[in-house]
Amino acid sequence: MSELLDPTNDYVFKRLFAEAPDLLVTLINDLRPDLPDIASVEILNPTIKPDELYGKYIILDVLARDNEGHCYNVEIQVRRYDAWHKRGVFYLARMLGNQLEAGEDYQALNASVGLHLLDFDLFTATESECHQAVWRFEMRDEQQPNVTLGNILQMNLIELTKADRLGLPEGPLRAWITFFKHWQEELTMANIAHEPVKKAMSRIRELSADEEARRLAFVRERALRDEVSFLNQAKREGLQEGREAGRQDVARKLIEMNLLTDSQIAAASGLTEDDIKALREEVGH
Numbered sequence: 001m002s003e004l005l006d007p008t009n010d011y012v013f014k015r016l017f018a019e020a021p022d023l024l025v026t027l028i029n030d031l032r033p034d035l036p037d038i039a040s041v042e043i044l045n046p047t048i049k050p051d052e053l054y055g056k057y058i059i060l061d062v063l064a065r066d067n068e069g070h071c072y073n074v075e076i077q078v079r080r081y082d083a084w085h086k087r088g089v090f091y092l093a094r095m096l097g098n099q100l101e102a103g104e105d106y107q108a109l110n111a112s113v114g115l116h117l118l119d120f121d122l123f124t125a126t127e128s129e130c131h132q133a134v135w136r137f138e139m140r141d142e143q144q145p146n147v148t149l150g151n152i153l154q155m156n157l158i159e160l161t162k163a164d165r166l167g168l169p170e171g172p173l174r175a176w177i178t179f180f181k182h183w184q185e186e187l188t189m190a191n192i193a194h195e196p197v198k199k200a201m202s203r204i205r206e207l208s209a210d211e212e213a214r215r216l217a218f219v220r221e222r223a224l225r226d227e228v229s230f231l232n233q234a235k236r237e238g239l240q241e242g243r244e245a246g247r248q249d250v251a252r253k254l255i256e257m258n259l260l261t262d263s264q265i266a267a268a269s270g271l272t273e274d275d276i277k278a279l280r281e282e283v284g285h
Contacts, residue, residue, distance in 0.1 A: 003184075003208070004183060004184055004204055004205065004208045005204060005207050005208045005213065005214065005217050006183070006184075006217075006221075007076075007179065007180055007183055007200070007204055008076050008078050008117075008119050008160075008180055009078075009217050009220060009221055010060040010061075010075070010076055010077075010078075010220065011048065011053065011060055011216055011217050011219075011220040012204075012207060012213075012217050013060065013062075013075075013076045014048060014060040014061070014062055015048070015207055015213065016200060016203050016204065016207065017062050017074065018043050018045075018046045018062050019046070019203075020199075020203060021040065021041055021042075021043055021064075022040075023196060023199055023200060023203070024041055024043070024062065024064060024074065025038055025039070025040060025041055026172075026196040027074065027115075027176065027196070028041070028064070028072055028074065028113075028115060030172040030173055030176060030196070031115050031156060031158065031173065031176070032113060032115065032136075032154075032156055033173075034136070034151075035111075035113070035151070038066040038067070038068070038070070039066075039067060040066065040067055041064040041065060041066050041072070042064060042065050042066075043062065043063070043064055044063040044064060044065060044071075045061075045062070045063045048060060048216075053216060053219050053220045053223055060075075060220075061073055061074065061075035062074040062075065063095070068110060069099070069110035070110045070111040070112075070113065071095050071096075071099065071110065071111070071112045071113070072112075072113050072114075072115060073091060073092060073095055073112070073113070073114045073115065074115045075115075075116055075117070076116075076117040076118075076119065076180075077116060077117070077118050077119065077120075078119040078120070079120065080118075080120045080122065083261070083263045084122075088114055088116060088155060089155065091114075092112050092114045092153060092155055093112075093153065095112045096109065096112040096152070096153055099112075109152060110152070111151060111152045111153075111154065112152065112153055112154070113151075113154045113155075113156065114154065114155040114156060115156050116155065116156065116157050116158070117158050117160055117180065118157060118158065118159050118160060119160050119161060119180070120159070120161060121159055121161060121162050122157065122159055123135070123159070130162075131166065133158065133159040133160075133162040133163035133166055133168070134156075134157075134158050134159075134163065134168070134173070135156070135157040135158075135159075136154065136155070136156050136157075137154070137155045137156075137157070138150075138151050138153065138154050139153060158173075158177070160177055160180050160181055161181070163177045164177050164178070164181045164182075172194050172196075175192050175193070175194035175197045176194075176197060178192060178197075179192070179197045179200055179201065183201065183204060189201055247269045247270045247271050248269070248271065248275075248279065250268065250269045251265055251266075251268075251269040251271055251275070251276055251279050252279060252283055254268060254269065255276070255279060255280050255283055256283060262276045262277060262280070
């Protein structure tokens with residue numbers, strides 16, 4: 001049998017859940033148990049465009065809407081970068097704003113819920129942060145956190161590696177974490193009793209037996225690996241140049257490659273994001 005595809009590969013993740021809405025329903029319910037269970041979802045972006053496997057930083061997320069009108073952004077992220085949280089909040093807010101047409105009543109707004117599975121430790125600044133892996137962010141008062149504006153805008157984060165290390169109580173969430181961290185361990189997965197996770201394993205086996213799915217998963221993995229290598233090389237070049245002209249030359253090359261965001265180019269070249277925007281206008285990108 002072919003080696004199993006990795007469900008944390010975002011191409012595989014999207015194929016896994018966008019093509020099985022009932023499995024996505026269960027994942028959403030298991031990841032946000034504080035909200036009422038949903039019965040079904042409509043996948044808003046079921047297809048995967050060819051350029052989503054390459055290009056500059058693209059997340060192959062899954063967008064869904066339930067029968068009450070609540071919207072969900074479900075994604076897996078394997079690499080940490082500085083502006084990650086800003087990007088997450090931006091897309092969550094945009095998803096909320098896109099619900100209304102001009103002139104519609106704000107009462108018509110439904111919840112926008114972000115569900116982000118992170119395959120890295122995000123919060124590690126304090127001991128208490130190191131001992132928490134499941135997070136939920138809402139609009140609450142700083143001094144009286146029990147006073148809230150509701151969960152119409154909610155971001156849920158699960159640090160998979162940390163959660164696996166800490167060992168959550170038995171239940172659906174732990175079963176999913178085991179799946180994403182130990183999918184390749186046959187004996188470990190054989191002990192999982194949660195039926196949706198069993199179905200997810202069956203889907204992984206099906207995708208792994210599909211040669212085209214294997215090829216595209218490899219393409220996606222290679223693109224992400226190349227991006228990391230290119231960024232690291234750019235950083236080295238930026239350090240070696242050390243001069244303003246050298247930093248601008250590195251930034252121009254990165255802009256022309258059209259692979260990285262402005263913040264990533266700024267980090268690699270040592271320039272500011274405003275400098276990058278000005279150079280982008282100068283080179284016509």
